[in-house]
Amino acid sequence: MPNADCRERLLSEDFAPRRLTPLQMTPLDGLHRRLGARMSPFAGYELPLHYKAGVVAEHLHTRAKASLFDVSHMGQAILGGRGAATAIESLVPADIRDLASERTRYSQFLAEDGGVLDDLMVTRLPGREERLLVVVNAAAKAQDFALLREQLPQLELGVLTGRALMALQGPCAAAALGQVLSDLEDMPFMGWRAAEFRGAGLFVSRSGYTGEDGFEISVPNHLAEPFAEALLAQPDVAPAGLGARDSLRLEAGLCLYGHDLDATTDPVEAGLAWSIGRRRREEGGFPGYERVRAALDRGPARKRVGLLPQGRAPLREGATLTAPDGRLVGRITSGGYSPTLSRPIAMGYVESAFATPGVTLESRLRDNRVGVEVASLPFVPHRYFRGHTGKDRP
Amino acid sequence: MSGERYTKDHDFLRVEGDAAIVGITDFAQAQLGDIVFVELPAPGKRVAKGEQLATIESVKAASEVYAPVSGEVLEVNAALEAAPAKVNEDPLGEGWLVKLRVTDAAELEELMDEDAYRAFLESEG
Numbered sequence: 205m206p207n208a209d210c211r212e213r214l215l216s217e218d219f220a221p222r223r224l225t226p227l228q229m230t231p232l233d234g235l236h237r238r239l240g241a242r243m244s245p246f247a248g249y250e251l252p253l254h255y256k257a258g259v260v261a262e263h264l265h266t267r268a269k270a271s272l273f274d275v276s277h278m279g280q281a282i283l284g285g286r287g288a289a290t291a292i293e294s295l296v297p298a299d300i301r302d303l304a305s306e307r308t309r310y311s312q313f314l315a316e317d318g319g320v321l322d323d324l325m326v327t328r329l330p331g332r333e334e335r336l337l338v339v340v341n342a343a344a345k346a347q348d349f350a351l352l353r354e355q356l357p358q359l360e361l362g363v364l365t366g367r368a369l370m371a372l373q374g375p376c377a378a379a380a381l382g383q384v385l386s387d388l389e390d391m392p393f394m395g396w397r398a399a400e401f402r403g404a405g406l407f408v409s410r411s412g413y414t415g416e417d418g419f420e421i422s423v424p425n426h427l428a429e430p431f432a433e434a435l436l437a438q439p440d441v442a443p444a445g446l447g448a449r450d451s452l453r454l455e456a457g458l459c460l461y462g463h464d465l466d467a468t469t470d471p472v473e474a475g476l477a478w479s480i481g482r483r484r485r486e487e488g489g490f491p492g493y494e495r496v497r498a499a500l501d502r503g504p505a506r507k508r509v510g511l512l513p514q515g516r517a518p519l520r521e522g523a524t525l526t527a528p529d530g531r532l533v534g535r536i537t538s539g540g541y542s543p544t545l546s547r548p549i550a551m552g553y554v555e556s557a558f559a560t561p562g563v564t565l566e567s568r569l570r571d572n573r574v575g576v577e578v579a580s581l582p583f584v585p586h587r588y589f590r591g592h593t594g595k596d597r598p
Numbered sequence: 599m600s601g602e603r604y605t606k607d608h609d610f611l612r613v614e615g616d617a618a619i620v621g622i623t624d625f626a627q628a629q630l631g632d633i634v635f636v637e638l639p640a641p642g643k644r645v646a647k648g649e650q651l652a653t654i655e656s657v658k659a660a661s662e663v664y665a666p667v668s669g670e671v672l673e674v675n676a677a678l679e680a681a682p683a684k685v686n687e688d689p690l691g692e693g694w695l696v697k698l699r700v701t702d703a704a705e706l707e708e709l710m711d712e713d714a715y716r717a718f719l720e721s722e723g
C-alpha cells in the first residue's frame with residue numbers, strides 16, 4: 205500500500221498553497237488532539253480529517269443529530285465604510301445593495317472573463333455604520349483580501365484574525381445551540397445575530413455546508429475552546445472532521461472551490477444563477493457580466509450536474525465522461541462515497557446536451573468502463589430551517 | 599512456517615498449506631479509514647511480487663495493494679463486494695482479500711514476522 209500521505213491526498217492538499225511556511229494551527233488544535241483527531245494538512249492549516257468515530261459515522265451523526273466542525277481556517281473580515289454594499293457589487297454578482305440588515309447572501313468573486321476567483325458569504329451587519337461581514341475560503345483568503353483592498357481602497361477592511369469559526373450542523377443543532385446561547389431558535393435561514401458568551405461577542409449565522417439546518421459561529425480565539433466544549437457537552441453533539449464535511453456537502457450538491465468551481469467556471473454553468481440578483485442581471489456592473497449575461501440568455505455550453513456511477517466503486521475528481529459515440533463530453537470535479545445512500549456519487553461538468561437526469565455516459569476506472577447516470581442535485585434533500593410550522597412547533 | 603508474515607506496505611500474509619491468505623493489517627485499515635469498495639483480481643490471475651493485486655477505496659481515496667509474494671490467485675473474498683467494511687472490522691480474519699498459490703516459497707522468507715513488524719511500526723512512529 206502507498207504511504208499515508210498519498211492516501212489522504214484527496215482532502216485536499218492539491219489545492220493548498222505550496223507549503224513555504226509551516227502549517228498553521230487553529231485555536232481548537234489542543235481540543236482536536238485531546239479528542240483523538242487524525243490531523244491532516246488543508247489549505248495551509250492542520251485540521252481534523254476525522255475523529256475516533258471515523259468519516260462515515262461522523263457523516264451519519266450529522267444527518268441524524270448534530271456535529272461540530274472547526275472551520276477556523278476560513279477567512280473572516282469586516283468591510284466598512286459609506287457605500288460598502290454598493291461598492292462590493294463591483295466584484296460580485298449578488299444583490300448586496302438591497303441586502304437587509306442581519307441577512308446573509310452567498311456570492312462569488314468573479315474575474316474579468318467571468319471565471320470564479322472564490323466563493324463567499326456576505327452579511328449586512330446591523331448598526332448605523334455601513335458594514336459587511338465577509339467569509340471566504342482558506343486557500344483564497346490572502347488573494348480575496350488583497351482584491352478587496354486594491355479594488356475598494358475607499359473602504360476599511362478589517363481581517364478578523366482573532367476569531368475562530370465553528371459550524372454546528374444537523375437537525376438537533378438549534379436545540380443544542382439553544383442550551384448554550386439564548387434566543388436563536390427562531391433565527392431565519394441565512395439570518396445573522398450577535399450573541400454573547402461569557403461576556404464576549406459572538407457572531408451567529410444560520411447557514412452551513414451540509415444541507416442540514418445549522419449555524420456558523422464566530423468566537424473570539426480565547427473562548428473558542430470553552431465554547432466548543434459547551435457544545436460538545438450536549439448529548440446530541442459530536443465532533444466531525446473535514447472528511448465528513450466533504451461527503452456531506454457532496455450529497456447536498458454544494459460546490460467546493462478549487463474542485464467544482466475555479467477560474468475556468470462561470471456561475472451560470474456552475475448552477476449558481478440563483479445567487480445572481482434580478483437587478484444585477486439587468487444592470488450588470490460586475491466582472492464577467494458579458495459572459496454571465498450570454499450564459500443566462502442562451503444557456504451555458506456546459507452544466508454542473510449530479511452523477512451516479514453504476515456499481516459500487518467511487519469515481520474521483522478528474523475522471524472523464526464520454527458520450528455513447530466515445531466523444532469526451534465532461535469530467536468529474538468531485539466524487540466519493542455517499543454514506544446516506546450507501547453508494548458512490550459524484551458531480552461534474554457535462555456539455556449541456558447531456559445535462560439531463562437519466563442520460564447515461566461512460567467513465568473509466570482503472571481498466572474498466574463504468575456507466576454513469578446524470579442525476580439531479582442535491583442527492584440528499586436540503587433540510588434548511590424554513591420557520592416553525594404548526595406541525596413541528598414544540 | 600506459521601503465523602502471519604508482514605510487509606513494509608502493511609499487508610499481511612498467512613500461509614495455509616501451499617496457499618497464502620493476503621490482506622491488510624489493522625494499522626493499514628486504521629490509516630485508510632472507512633473502506634467502501636474493494637476491487638479484487640480474477641481467480642487464476644498470476645501476479646509477480648510487488649505487482650498490483652487489489653484496490654481498496656476508502657472514503658478518503660483509492661489505495662493499491664501489491665502482491666507480497668509471487669503467486670496465482672486461487673480465490674478472492676467475495677463477501678467484501680457486499681460488505682467492504684469487513685476489512686475495517688476484522689482485517690486479519692473476515693476481511694481477508696485474496697488467497698494465493700505461492701509460486702516461490704523463498705520469497706516468504708523475505709517477509710517480516712510479527713515481532714519484526716511490531717518493531718517496524720514503532721520505528722515508523
